[in-house]
Amino acid sequence: MTKYLITLLFFLHLTELNAQPTSDSLKNVLRTYQTRDSVRADLLNQLSYNNWIVDPVKAEALSREALQIAKDQSYLKGMAMANRSIGVANWAQGNYEEGLDVLLTALSQYQLLKDTLNIANVKMNTGLIYHEQNSFDEALRYYEEALSTFQQLNRPKRSANTLNHIGELYQKQGLIDLAKSKFNEAFSISVAEDYRYGKSTALSNLGMLFQLSGHLDSALIYTNRAIVIQNQTNDLNGKASNLYNLGIIYMKKGDYQLADLYLQKSLKEAELISSKKLKRDIYLKLKQLAKDRGNYQQALEYAELYNIVKDSLFNAEKLREFVRLENRYELEKNAQELKLKEQEVSLLKRDSQISALWRNLLIVGILAVIIISYFIYSRQRINIKRKKELFEKNEEIYRANEALSQAELENARLKEIELNQKIEFKNKELTSYTLNFIQKNELMEEVKSSIDELKKTQDQETIRKLNALKKTVSSSVHIDKDWQDFKRQFEEVHSNFFSVLKGKYPDLTNNELKLCALLKLNMNLKEAATVMGISPESVKTARYRLRKKLGLGREDNLVEYVISLEDDIA
Structure with missing residues (x-):
């Protein structure tokens, strides 16, 4: 009890000073206050908030401890703040899927609490996640809803932060003038409020804007000004x-x-x-x-x-799409739980009113008290029975949905493994076929060279027979047929490669398409020459002409560019 009073007086003192508690003061209180209750949950959440931009990993760890305590105490406000902190910490670390999940949970909890300010805060944080995932319309919707609330509540610092985020969104879409306008508006508000974080963020954004537009000296000035403030605020x-x-x-x-x-x-x-x-x-x-x-x-x-x-x-x-589906299910489940809780509260209020009425009528007589008491007891038994049946039914539905989700996830994983195995097998087949193709043509060339050497030392009759043999060997090198077989094997592994390449560069000849396929397999000059049935010097010339048709400069790597076309096909 003494520790609780000390903690309460500490927060009252901070309220009088209208100041945020420092990390050091919070750590000192946490060391002395070890009771796992709502007070400790609030202390952990406040310390986590102080570490959002300083150390997001530490902030997440603190909020996870706060979340567990709040759950144990059924402390909804503590759970909401802990989930919000975990969401922001995951955004800072680039873990967008988990961040979105817990932020949406926090949003539903603040809506239950009817906390307008924190509903706006979570919407702004959620906009950051959608922003990073390039869901621009969804991000802008969350930002604008949050900004409208902050302006209505006269929260200029929160407005400045949101304006900075909206400007970043416009910048990412290439809307430079709109972005610059939002950054300048955020900077003006931050200067008026002496809000250092808002100023540093606006300066950082302007520095990035100037860097992207090629105004490098201006970019250096704004970026260095931002770093000075960020060093001061850690x-x-x-x-x-x-x-x-x-x-x-x-x-x-x-x-x-x-x-x-x-x-x-x-x-x-x-x-x-x-x-x-x-x-x-x-x-x-x-x-x-x-x-x-x-x-x-x-x-x-x-x-x-x-x-x-x-x-x-x-x-x-x-995993993003799966997580979003899971989030939708969780939101629906939370909405159902909230509705049930509201019904329970309504029932409890009604029972309380009935009980109060009958207590006032106790004066009427003992008989009336007995009858009324029996009535209330019966009603309560019925309500309890209904609540129990409803709870068991919801629990059964939840277990069934959870089992279904796990089965679908396992099925998707097995399909992915099977697909990867097929691709790996096809790659091995293609590699094996290509090596056989090269070895066959190299062997034919060696035989022809050997025939030419023998002709130098033989009589005319033997030379005639050797020429016939050489002609037979040459006819066995079916370049076109081998190429068709190779092309069919290649397209089984790299589907649509030729159609996409031809669609992007319609002037490419069949030999240039063939060269692109060999470059895709990272073949050297000698190997490519063997497959194409030409000399290495001819391959060099063909590569030079291909670079010009693809619009590549001297500094561009032809092989890397052709290999990267896989991303365009995907």
Whole structure:
């Protein structure tokens, strides 16, 4: 009881000062207050909030502890805030699917609490998730609903944050003038309110805008101003993004040494906040930088790191649709639970009113009290029985739906494994066929060369017979037939490759399409020459003409470009 009073007085003191509790003061209170109740849940949630932009990994851990305590105490407000914090922390780390799931849960909980401000806060946070997933219309809808509420409630700082997010959304869509207008509006509000986070975010966004539009000196000024504020506020997430932006600016200016320095600094910050998306982008730029500097071994290492992070994000992306369906089911289930709770509250209120009425009538007589008491007892038994039956029915429906969802997920996983095995088998078949194709033609060429050597040392009759043999060998090299067989095998693995390539570049000849297929398989000059039945020098000439038709410059890699066409086909 003493600890509870100390904690209560602490929060009252903060309220009088109209100040947010600092992380150090919250840690001190948490060390002394170990009771797992709603007070500790609020302390953990507040400490998590203080770490949103400083250390999202730590913020998530704190809110998960708060969520468990709030669930144990049936403390709805604590659960809502914990879910919101977990959602924001996952957004900062690039875990968008889990972030969206818990944010939608928080939204339904705040709607039950009828907390208008926090409903708007969660909508703004949810808009961030849809923004990152390029669901622009959905993101803008959430942003505008949140902004309207913040303006009605006279919350200028929250309005500034939302305006910054709307500007980022417009910038991502290429609407530069609209984006700049929103950033400037957010900056003006933040200056008027002396809101450092809002100012640094607006400056960061303007720096990015100038970088993208090629105004590099202006971009440097705005980005460095933002970093100064972020160092003061310990905004690790914003600082990591701005260091990355500085790296890109110096790459564009041709200062590779400074570009590498800032990209490496950004990578360290991204590691601290566990941002997979930012790490992926940094590795890609470091690969390009190493390639431009002629360090191809280092470029290859960065490319491998980039692919590891990219694959991790891609695998999570494949689960997005399943998670959204699951979220829809959870929302429907939550709505049903809320309706049942409202019905229970209504029933309890009605029972309370009836009980109060009969208590006032106790004066009438003992007989009336007995009859009324029996009536109330009977009604309560019926209500309890109905509630129990309803609960058991809902529980049965939930278990059935959960089993169905698990079965569908397992089925999808097995289908994916089967598809990957088929693709791997087809690739092996294609590789085997290509090697046999090359070995056959090489063998025929060796036989023909041997015949030419024998002709130099033989009489005319033998030479005549050798010429006939050479003609027979030459006729066995069915380039066109072999190519048709190869094309059929190739298209079984890379379906629509030729049709998409022909649609994108209609002027390509059949031989150029054939060369593209060999480049797709990463064949060298000698192998390609063997398959095509021409000399390596002719292959070089054909590759040069193909580069011109594809519109590639000297710095572009022909093989990498042809291989990358797989993404266009997908």
